[in-house]
Amino acid sequence: AQTVTQSQPEMSVQEAETVTLSCTYDTSENNYYLFWYKQPPSRQMILVIRQEAYKQQNATENRFSVNFQKAAKSFSLKISDSQLGDTAMYFCASSFSGNTPLVFGKGTRLSVIA
């Protein structure tokens, strides 16, 4: 079974600063996928970034990047140049494949302060 742990229930960051959200996971599989999703107050789930476990290179999407440490089973999200619109719940999630459900962490509530 997969488990995903987010140990930071809440975080805050000043606008334009950088913040890192932590995520660890546990799986017995060799091949799996990792995701960060954002859920703003509208509650729409928005994909921030994804990482295939077999890829060593860390994924990046504009201001968002991950630090994927496979041996340590760690998958942290770095948000650079934080913007007010980044205020949201952030969920770390994993799956074995596209046809298996996502397993979510408990989430980190991020507040970006002007």
Place this chain on the structure above:
Amino acid sequence: GAVVSQHPSRVICKSGTSVKIECRSLDFQATTMFWYRQFPKQSLMLMATSNEGSKATYEQGVEKDKFLINHASLTLSTLTVTSAHPEDSSFYICSASKGYYGYTFGSGTRLTVV
């Protein structure tokens, strides 16, 4: 691409009545859909996995007779909450799999049972 339309966005029903929630994949065929439930300030909890043309697979503790899931076509999955009670009030979200390309979420349905 990869849009999932979920309706209704909000519904209020009387205790004892049934409510149907629809999720449609608009621009792709979703062989697998997932249904989640989310309580306020909590993470998403998987309720069931729905495969087109077959019976849904329910997670442990989810009453299959209360939460009826139908996935009759490659673009439509429905969740019917039968004989709803106030404790069924929650936020329900569907997610469709696009295989390798990941997951797309509906916008969610806020159910209030009075």
